Amino acid sequence: MSSRHIYENGFDEDCGRTLSGTCPECEGDLETDSGETACEECGLIIDEYRVDHAATPRNFDDAERSTEHTGRPITPSRHDRGLTTEIGHYRDGQGQLLSRAKRQQLGRLRREHSRARWGSTAKQNLGHACGEIARLVAALDLPFSVREEASQLFREAQDANLIRGRSIETFTAGCVYAACRRRGQNRSVQEIADVARCPTEKVWLGYRILSRDLDLATGLVRPVDLLPKFADEADVPKQVERRAFELAEHAEHEGIANGRSPSGVAAACLYLAAQETGFILTQERLEEIAGVTVLTIRARYQELRGER
Structure with a gap:
């Protein structure tokens, strides 16, 4: 029984190919990593692993032939769903320069192709x-x-x-x-x-x-969803942000946020949390961040404090 490592000189899928243990250039040791066999001394690549395990098996039986592997997937983000065909200008598929007559012919084809693409x-x-x-x-x-x-x-x-x-x-x-x-x-x-x-x-x-x-089903915007963004822009400490989360959850539980702008409630929670922790944060700064007026922030702030 062989005592060497099973993948020391090759892979089972190499179909009988044997790799020597020394480099043919500098006689250094060979190392196989990620399917690539190279010399540890000079870096010469001796062999590469040619089996692609990422590919899915395909069945070419005529009775079960599928087209799911043909080309890139379609996408609604392109007007033609990503199935555009482009006609070249100066070179063919092999990289050879086209003749003048062929370039003129391709120019006419591009014109007709553009007209067909924007047919309406x-x-x-x-x-x-x-x-x-x-x-x-x-x-x-x-x-x-x-x-x-x-x-x-x-x-x-x-x-x-x-x-x-x-x-x-x-x-x-x-x-x-x-x-x-x-x-x-x-x-x-x-x-x-x-x-x-x-x-x-x-x-x-x-x-x-x-x-x-279109009867769109859109979710509600909650004040707690806006707090991370507002806190990041205001550059407040973590303790202020945590306290603001508690105030926002309290506002939702007590019904203070019902019928109110989520941005205004989130800004008021952040302002009250800053006031309680001693962090300096002005209402004018929150007005710029939240996109609401100072009057809205002050009204929600007073409601949170129970003054209304």
């Missing part, structure tokens, strides 16, 4: 909306799932004929805000309006139309 005004609007949604998501540093959700909402709004007579920018901003609400991303309307090409009122308009006509 609806497709042009969808392409513009997908690009605008991608820009907003990138500017707000949101995950790709929000982009797909917002793009799908715009498609549903377009199919329901909600876009006609209204601005595309209004609906793209509203779709991004609705996707944030559905995906649990705490972004305010003001944050979206700051990077969108429409004011805050238009963002609210687009969201209200989507929520009313």
Whole structure:
């Protein structure tokens, strides 16, 4: 029986290939790591592991043939769901330069391909909306799932004929805000309006139309969900943030937060927690962070203290 390690010179899947234990260049020892056999002295790569265990088994039986492995998955974030075909300009598939006649022919093909891609005004609007949604998501540093959700909402709004007579920018901003609400991303309307090409009122308009006509199921925004973001921007100590969480949970339990702006309640909880712990935090600073007025913060602060 051999006393060597089973993977010292190779792998079981090497189909009988034997690797020597010394480097052919410097006579150094060989080491196999992650399927790659290299010399420890000079770094010369002797062999590589060619079996890909990440690939899933495929069945090519005609009776059970599947197309799930053909190409990249489709995505609603592209106007054509990611199935775009691009025609090159100067080189062919082997990297060879094209002749002048061939380049002229490809130019005509690109023109007809572009006309076929934007065959209708609806497709042009969808392409513009997908690009605008991608820009907003990138500017707000949101995950790709929000982009797909917002793009799908715009498609549903377009199919329901909600876009006609209204601005595309209004609906793209509203779709991004609705996707944030559905995906649990705490972004305010003001944050979206700051990077969108429409004011805050238009963002609210687009969201209200989507929520009313598409019957969107969006979760409620709670003050405790906004506290981490406000506390991070205000740069408060951890003890202030923990106390603010306790106050926010108390406000929800006692019904103080019912019918109130979550941002105003969260800002008031943070202000009261800072007052109790001796941390200096002004109402004007919380006004900038939460996007609510000082009067709102003061009113919620007085309610938390039981003065009303």
